[in-house]
Amino acid sequence: MSLESAVLKKLGQGAPxxxxxxxxxxxxxxxxxxxxxxxxxxxxxxxxxxIVDLESLKFLxxxxxxxxxxxxxxxxxxxxxxxxxxxxxFLVDGLTTNIDSEASLSAQGVIFTSLRSAVEDYSxxxxxxxxxxxxxxxxxxxxxxxxxxxxxxxxxxxxxxVNIKLPFRTVNYLSxxxxxxxxxxxxxxxxxxxxxxxxxxxxxxxxxxxxxxxSLEVIAKEGAxxxxxxxxxxxxxxxxxxxxxxxxxxxxxxxxxxxxxxxxVSRVDLNSQLLGSGAKSDMLGIYFGDQNQCFDHNTSxxxxxxxxxxxxxxxxxxxxxxxAAFRGIIRVHPGAQGTDAYQTNRNLLxxxxxxxxxxxxxxIEADDVKCSxxxxxxxxxxxxxxxxxxxxxxxxxxxxxxxxGFLGDVMSRLPLGDVVDEVTxxxxxxxxxxx
Amino acid sequence: MSSTPILxxxxxxxxxxxxxxxxxxxxxxxxxxxxxxxxxGPNGSGKSTLAKVLAGHPGYEATAGExxxxxxxxxxxxxxxxxxxxxxxxFQYPVEIPGVSIANFLRTALQARLEGxxxxxxxxxxxxxxxxxxxxxxDPSFAExxxxxxxSGGEKKRNExxxxxxxxxxxxxxxxxxxxxDIDALKIVANGVNKLRExxxxxxxxxxxxxxxxxxxxxxxxxxxxxxxxxxQSGGPEVALELEDQGYSDWKxx
Numbered sequence: 001m002s003l004e005s006a007v008l009k010k011l012g013q014g015a016p017x018x019x020x021x022x023x024x025x026x027x028x029x030x031x032x033x034x035x036x037x038x039x040x041x042x043x044x045x046x047x048x049x050x051i052v053d054l055e056s057l058k059f060l061x062x063x064x065x066x067x068x069x070x071x072x073x074x075x076x077x078x079x080x081x082x083x084x085x086x087x088x089x090f091l092v093d094g095l096t097t098n099i100d101s102e103a104s105l106s107a108q109g110v111i112f113t114s115l116r117s118a119v120e121d122y123s124x125x126x127x128x129x130x131x132x133x134x135x136x137x138x139x140x141x142x143x144x145x146x147x148x149x150x151x152x153x154x155x156x157x158x159x160x161x162v163n164i165k166l167p168f169r170t171v172n173y174l175s176x177x178x179x180x181x182x183x184x185x186x187x188x189x190x191x192x193x194x195x196x197x198x199x200x201x202x203x204x205x206x207x208x209x210x211x212x213x214x215s216l217e218v219i220a221k222e223g224a225x226x227x228x229x230x231x232x233x234x235x236x237x238x239x240x241x242x243x244x245x246x247x248x249x250x251x252x253x254x255x256x257x258x259x260x261x262x263x264x265v266s267r268v269d270l271n272s273q274l275l276g277s278g279a280k281s282d283m284l285g286i287y288f289g290d291q292n293q294c295f296d297h298n299t300s301x302x303x304x305x306x307x308x309x310x311x312x313x314x315x316x317x318x319x320x321x322x323x324a325a326f327r328g329i330i331r332v333h334p335g336a337q338g339t340d341a342y343q344t345n346r347n348l349l350x351x352x353x354x355x356x357x358x359x360x361x362x363x364i365e366a367d368d369v370k371c372s373x374x375x376x377x378x379x380x381x382x383x384x385x386x387x388x389x390x391x392x393x394x395x396x397x398x399x400x401x402x403x404x405g406f407l408g409d410v411m412s413r414l415p416l417g418d419v420v421d422e423v424t425x426x427x428x429x430x431x432x433x434x435x
Numbered sequence: 436m437s438s439t440p441i442l443x444x445x446x447x448x449x450x451x452x453x454x455x456x457x458x459x460x461x462x463x464x465x466x467x468x469x470x471x472x473x474x475x476g477p478n479g480s481g482k483s484t485l486a487k488v489l490a491g492h493p494g495y496e497a498t499a500g501e502x503x504x505x506x507x508x509x510x511x512x513x514x515x516x517x518x519x520x521x522x523x524x525x526f527q528y529p530v531e532i533p534g535v536s537i538a539n540f541l542r543t544a545l546q547a548r549l550e551g552x553x554x555x556x557x558x559x560x561x562x563x564x565x566x567x568x569x570x571x572x573x574d575p576s577f578a579e580x581x582x583x584x585x586x587s588g589g590e591k592k593r594n595e596x597x598x599x600x601x602x603x604x605x606x607x608x609x610x611x612x613x614x615x616x617d618i619d620a621l622k623i624v625a626n627g628v629n630k631l632r633e634x635x636x637x638x639x640x641x642x643x644x645x646x647x648x649x650x651x652x653x654x655x656x657x658x659x660x661x662x663x664x665x666x667x668q669s670g671g672p673e674v675a676l677e678l679e680d681q682g683y684s685d686w687k688x689x
Contacts, residue, residue, distance in 0.1 A: 381530070382493070382494075383530050384530045384531075384532050386492055386493065386514060386530075387526065387529070387530040387532070388532070388540070388544075389491075389513070389514040389515045389518070390490050390491070390492075390514050390515075390517075390518055390523075390524050390526075391518055391523075391540070391541075391544040391547075391598060391602065392515050392518035392519045392544050392547040392548055392602070393515060393543055393544055393547050394515055394547060395515070397543055397546075397547060401532075401535050401539070401540065401543060402532060402535070404534070404535065405532055405533055405534030405535035405581065406533065406534055407534070408534045409533050409534030409581075412534075
């Protein structure tokens, strides 16, 4: 089924009225929002008209997906890794196939469930927060698309004061070439709670462009601590579009890490809102492109309340004829005195055909603030390479080590050891193809 | 002098790539296995260029002459081939490589020395690393730090000695390892070199320095004076002491 209101009808079957209205509204916003062009500053480096024709994609619906009971090899691999987690879920083409979590957690009131079943079981909670508080459809074309056509996703709710050590994990797997899959994640951490959540996107390689649209909404209440990690390792042909908005209330810590390794085109829009005094947000990013891959990051740090802090570090390595664009802005709103905000983007070009563009920006409307931003685009340091060669490393080993160090450095601030190891391995795996 | 020298430099001319002026101008030098030689000379005499040319730095080019290491000409060899053949350069300015731990780096360097599918055993390597650090009185946590990242001058030089201890070269080229060190750091570094030499008396050392003071702690078999790209005087340790008294001024007119 392609993009039309009949899809909405099907998605609305048996759904509460508020949700049908919300989808309908998002669909109207979508129709009235033109596709962004490279004329707009925020889409200067990604020409959507060359990438995807949204009207021609096949929007998968419940019932369209049939795995005949057998899991694809790539997913079996992930399942067999036997990760330690507080809970895990698997989505195949936008629908949850498995989800479970520690029984002791639900006894404490923790909710980790598919968004589809949350519509039935936690309708009030969704009505209050879903696609209305953090990411309403008015945020943009894709935000509207996702709010209208999401098929499933994850709801993670952590009650007041509950501290969960191990992360929750989700794997999103795509199998249909030429399809569009819209999923959402909603994380609500009540006051004083602690939780971490790791999501991965994986897929086959596709001949036709395939859209993976995801929306992330995180709400950290007073003093809550939330870690969000996204690891994007989809296959060739995938356009990964991710809109993320995080709301950090008073004294909360809300950290994110976006790792981009796969896909043909990857676009991340991340907006971190520092809404309460003392709120802090570390925003980390790693991307590593080769062949014709494109990575486009558009970030913003909104300091609304006083004495809040944000620290962004995005690092990327680009091989082959891959491209990266980074556009980031720190906005210090009037009255947000005592803001500490930093923004750094570093790029390493590994080939003459690779390219990176970086546009850091500041918009400061308060006078007592500490802000800085910086961007670098450079090549492998020849002296560093000679240093390693002079110890006997081959050129290939030396380059891999420098790249791994350059990218891995970002994770020194991430407290999730297992995840750091996994990401490191994924980067190492990709580096094996670097000649 | 009977045996074949481990290193024989014959009429070596070298320059910076893309520039026309020679820095080394017909340099001759011979080191027998197990000897410690010191090359002293004023700034700009070409001492560091010699070290870099011997290690195969791509920014330098030998234009004439020959360098024979263990009977093989090495000027055409890549830096990594020379390293695997036992040549080690302790850098004057060790490079910072963020995000790569010393341990990971050294394991990769040892791996590079193995043939085919052989792999460095992780546990053997850990044991070896700890043992080498003990020998040099270093804290084991040092190896987990990223290479030279945020290190003090003394730490950087100790890191060079640690690498030398793990990689066990046949020929160690030490490029102004003493520069920028206070007397305590200098003693630590010199002690490290002496310990490695005690352990392996076959290790040959070419010590490049501007100052005599490191020779109070490391006893050279021979001392050479280098001026304007050539060796102008060679002798025993007494040469260094004469230089200490007279400085390099006598040589300036040459």
